[in-house]
Amino acid sequence: MNKATTATAIAFALTTALTAVSMPVVATDGASSEKCYGVALKGKNDCAAGPGTSCAGTAKVDYQGNAWKLVPAGTCLETVSPTSPTGHGQLEAFKEVKA
Structure with missing residues (x-):
């Protein structure tokens, strides 16, 4: 292997390791997690985005x-x-206030 290939492989491995470490751990069982309204970004909610939406990923606006x-x-x-x-x-759920 030449030096460029080795350096690229090392950089890729380091980037992958850092990405894995920096990813947040999300609780999925009901006992260690709770529904939090008003914190999801547009299209990133888990479910129940109100009238006119179906479920996960349907929030029309941030927060x-x-x-x-x-x-x-x-x-x-x-x-x-x-x-x-x-x-x-x-x-x-709550009615949003405008800033």
């Missing part, structure tokens, strides 16, 4: 008040949501 995302239990009320009346995620 939609009736669209939720699963988050680790106990973190929802600390998660930023610019459309929420409190500025943080909510455990129930």
Whole structure:
């Protein structure tokens, strides 16, 4: 192997390792996660995006008040949501406030 190929292989391996380490761990079981309304980005909600939508990936705008995302239990009320009346995620759907 030449030096360029070796350097490329090492760079690829390092990038892959760093990407894996930096990816967030998402809880999927009900006991360690909770529905958090108003924190999902457009098209990135987990489900229940309200009237006119079907389910996952159907939020029409960022931080939609009736669209939720699963988050680790106990973190929802600390998660930023610019459309929420409190500025943080909510455990129930809400009417968005305009900034």
